[in-house]
Amino acid sequence: MLASMFVGYVGLAAMGAICLIIGVVALLLSKILGPRRPTRVKQLPYECGVELIQSSARERYSIHFYLVAILFILFDLETVFLFPWAATMRYGVDPNAAMLRSVLLTEVLLFVGVLAVGLFYVWKRRGLEWD
Amino acid sequence: MDPLSPLSSLSYDVGDFLYVIPIAIPALFGMIVLILDIYLGRGSNKTPLALTSGLGCLLTAVAAWALWAPATGAPVMAGTLAPSAFGAVAALAILIGTTLIGFSVAHHSQSADGVGVDLGRSIAHGELYGLLLFATSGMLAMTIANDMVTFFVAIETLSIAVYALTGVERRRARSAEGAMKYFVLGAFSAAFLLYGMSLLYGATGTMRLDVLAETAIKPSDLPMATVGGTLILIGLLFKVGAVPFHAWVPDAYEGAPSAVTGFMSIGVKVAAFAGMFRIVEGLGACGALGADLAGSPVGSWVLWFVAALTVIGGNAGALTQRNPRRLMAYSGIAHTGYLLVALVAFTRQFGHSSDALNMTYAAHDAAAGLLFYLLAYALANAGVFAVINHLERRGEDVDSLDDLAGLAHTQPRSALVMAVCLLSLAGIPGTAGFLGKLWVFRAGVASGDVGLVVLALMASAISLYYYLRIVVIMYMREPQAGTAGASSEDPQRWCSRLAILVAGVLTIWLGVYPPNAILKLVVDGAQALVH
Amino acid sequence: MSTFLVLLVGALIVVAALMTVTQRNPIHAALSMLIALGGVGALMIGLKAHFLAAMQVLLYGGAIMVLFVFVIMLLTLREDELGPEPPSATRLLAAVGALALTFILFSALSRRSDTEFREPDNDAKIAAAEAKGDVRRRTKVYYGSTEHFARVLYTDYAVPFELITVLVMAAVAGVIVLARRPDSMTLEATKLMASPAASRAASAGGGAA
Numbered sequence: 001m002l003a004s005m006f007v008g009y010v011g012l013a014a015m016g017a018i019c020l021i022i023g024v025v026a027l028l029l030s031k032i033l034g035p036r037r038p039t040r041v042k043q044l045p046y047e048c049g050v051e052l053i054q055s056s057a058r059e060r061y062s063i064h065f066y067l068v069a070i071l072f073i074l075f076d077l078e079t080v081f082l083f084p085w086a087a088t089m090r091y092g093v094d095p096n097a098a099m100l101r102s103v104l105l106t107e108v109l110l111f112v113g114v115l116a117v118g119l120f121y122v123w124k125r126r127g128l129e130w131d
Numbered sequence: 132m133d134p135l136s137p138l139s140s141l142s143y144d145v146g147d148f149l150y151v152i153p154i155a156i157p158a159l160f161g162m163i164v165l166i167l168d169i170y171l172g173r174g175s176n177k178t179p180l181a182l183t184s185g186l187g188c189l190l191t192a193v194a195a196w197a198l199w200a201p202a203t204g205a206p207v208m209a210g211t212l213a214p215s216a217f218g219a220v221a222a223l224a225i226l227i228g229t230t231l232i233g234f235s236v237a238h239h240s241q242s243a244d245g246v247g248v249d250l251g252r253s254i255a256h257g258e259l260y261g262l263l264l265f266a267t268s269g270m271l272a273m274t275i276a277n278d279m280v281t282f283f284v285a286i287e288t289l290s291i292a293v294y295a296l297t298g299v300e301r302r303r304a305r306s307a308e309g310a311m312k313y314f315v316l317g318a319f320s321a322a323f324l325l326y327g328m329s330l331l332y333g334a335t336g337t338m339r340l341d342v343l344a345e346t347a348i349k350p351s352d353l354p355m356a357t358v359g360g361t362l363i364l365i366g367l368l369f370k371v372g373a374v375p376f377h378a379w380v381p382d383a384y385e386g387a388p389s390a391v392t393g394f395m396s397i398g399v400k401v402a403a404f405a406g407m408f409r410i411v412e413g414l415g416a417c418g419a420l421g422a423d424l425a426g427s428p429v430g431s432w433v434l435w436f437v438a439a440l441t442v443i444g445g446n447a448g449a450l451t452q453r454n455p456r457r458l459m460a461y462s463g464i465a466h467t468g469y470l471l472v473a474l475v476a477f478t479r480q481f482g483h484s485s486d487a488l489n490m491t492y493a494a495h496d497a498a499a500g501l502l503f504y505l506l507a508y509a510l511a512n513a514g515v516f517a518v519i520n521h522l523e524r525r526g527e528d529v530d531s532l533d534d535l536a537g538l539a540h541t542q543p544r545s546a547l548v549m550a551v552c553l554l555s556l557a558g559i560p561g562t563a564g565f566l567g568k569l570w571v572f573r574a575g576v577a578s579g580d581v582g583l584v585v586l587a588l589m590a591s592a593i594s595l596y597y598y599l600r601i602v603v604i605m606y607m608r609e610p611q612a613g614t615a616g617a618s619s620e621d622p623q624r625w626c627s628r629l630a631i632l633v634a635g636v637l638t639i640w641l642g643v644y645p646p647n648a649i650l651k652l653v654v655d656g657a658q659a660l661v662h
Numbered sequence: 663m664s665t666f667l668v669l670l671v672g673a674l675i676v677v678a679a680l681m682t683v684t685q686r687n688p689i690h691a692a693l694s695m696l697i698a699l700g701g702v703g704a705l706m707i708g709l710k711a712h713f714l715a716a717m718q719v720l721l722y723g724g725a726i727m728v729l730f731v732f733v734i735m736l737l738t739l740r741e742d743e744l745g746p747e748p749p750s751a752t753r754l755l756a757a758v759g760a761l762a763l764t765f766i767l768f769s770a771l772s773r774r775s776d777t778e779f780r781e782p783d784n785d786a787k788i789a790a791a792e793a794k795g796d797v798r799r800r801t802k803v804y805y806g807s808t809e810h811f812a813r814v815l816y817t818d819y820a821v822p823f824e825l826i827t828v829l830v831m832a833a834v835a836g837v838i839v840l841a842r843r844p845d846s847m848t849l850e851a852t853k854l855m856a857s858p859a860a861s862r863a864a865s866a867g868g869g870a871a
Contacts, residue, residue: 046778066736354769359770
């Protein structure tokens, strides 16, 4: 059993290794070959072209980030449960089993419906706004 | 399972969905209440929320009585649920808590001068009722859950809702502190529970409790099953607040708003005890409670010690408390102890002692006693907290027993119900609490745990001191100006007065002349658990 | 070869888990935990539990990790705020407790024979069906596969599946009530408190708060 555990993943591992090598080589090459003429402006941290917002990253952030993060996780978790449903409905369920198919559909509709009510509630409670 | 053919039929009868209705109604009403609160607007009268959730609870109670009570406890829905009268009685106790507590806070956001905004307390009412109902849904699922996945999802549903409820008054530091402590320790205990469940699954290959009860575990798997069972019991003993796992109880009860404390003390305890009996039934029958020691499994001796510690610890802790919520926290721990006596009596049947038949009778008595006790406890606690909620308006906290001084002069009816409910908690004859205790202790005697019962009796004698002290403060002392006890009745608050009235009347009714329908339901419930 | 991989990943997980509890810098601890979570995901792939592996990476490696990092960001404890090192007696006790738990679990697990509960390997059947060109039968429902998981989840476990929505609704309402900034209800209150008359009323009514 153990012997066959990872056999299908040799290609994936090879790709990972190649990515790693390319990344390291590219960085090393630019470090060795590239000319270096540092100026004060060039050495500033790069924040997507915007000027530096705060001098230290070690400051307390608003609790609002947390609200957004936890709402994201809740809805993320709900969506994950839809993947296996989608994966199995096409070929895994007998197309003639009308009762079974309607129960499965109802189940997921109910699931998504409650999710929608939750979203509506969060929206109305202004949980999605940044003010 | 044929790997190649597509799935072609359901693994259960579609009609089984009927049994889900009592779980679905509170969830549905929870959502309705959340949305309704948005449209009611801020600072408006929140009575419609209380009425809506009350209606939801009423429908749920009817559905549970009609659908669960006739069921035999046979597994339905592919084995995830096992509805029976046992679940129906536990559901009634839980719904008593949700309804009465919900009603008693109906007017909390209204101030007397009509400004409409409660400055002292910023409880979000929609969320309060919504979370109460979501938690109720999880609790009901827990009482009839027949496999450990359902059980865990249910216990997490109620836990998450109650963690949030504890911190609902988030502008108060103590509320946040209580919620934080409860949450961290609760998450820890959930990990114990989950780990135990996975070990038990590894040892037995089943998640279903009914299958577990019929599984003969091989000796080589027994250590794994025993460790799993132990971890599950630790997780559940935490939820009911048994002593060595009780540290969170006083802080969470004190920090939470009184409304939430009342709900926690009823719903969480009832659901956790109902679930614990069901799980222990599976554990004991498959031998995961350990080898026999003097005629009963090692597990029941461990529970014996936990019960003794809890009875002593709860009552000793309550003696010195001045804050009503902390006092009720320790009182709740003490009641956990009495209920653990029933659990000990229940586990004696799993040993191989000489008088197996007697042990089965004792187990039957223990299950029936548990159910009746839970009803009585739910009513009494609902009464006490309904009175406290009724007094706590416009941000006047009842934070000290002295705040209740002279209540009998200013609000005689509230004081009377409070006294009745406290006497019921103490187990005075004529109240429901007396019959509950009698039943539980009789089971303890029948199973041979006379020592434990004597200890519990002595402890309840001690408990009279702190329960009667409140009665004395209410009746013998003069009201102090500026306290909750000094303010007179507010005729507008009919919702909370109704809740108080119902709790008082039912406590007396169950104690003096318990209706046959209830007794039959209780006995049927025990029958479903002990065959 | 694969046994070697399992051992390698297992060792990585253990080292990362140890670093999670020993690192003093919370960010380093969180990153070590990320490695441990990823390693567990790799083991799940090895056991052909692809859906679980995906969940592990998406939810634990992604979402839960975000929460950890956010908590660290929200608190940003400086070195002097981390508090004193726990006394060595406490650490010793913790180590003894951890070792005892390891021993109990090890002895519980090691006495098991691991031949049961293994579903018959259906790979051969599936390969035969594919060789015959049976296109319709593309689902590989071996034990623990995504399809198998789906079959169990949506039929046998329909009740807990729907109950999860209640759990998430409770969590959503809890998040809003706990983490949402004081909304206009409290803003109204603040406005009222700004006026002298109302502030007196507020201090009378809200003194206990």
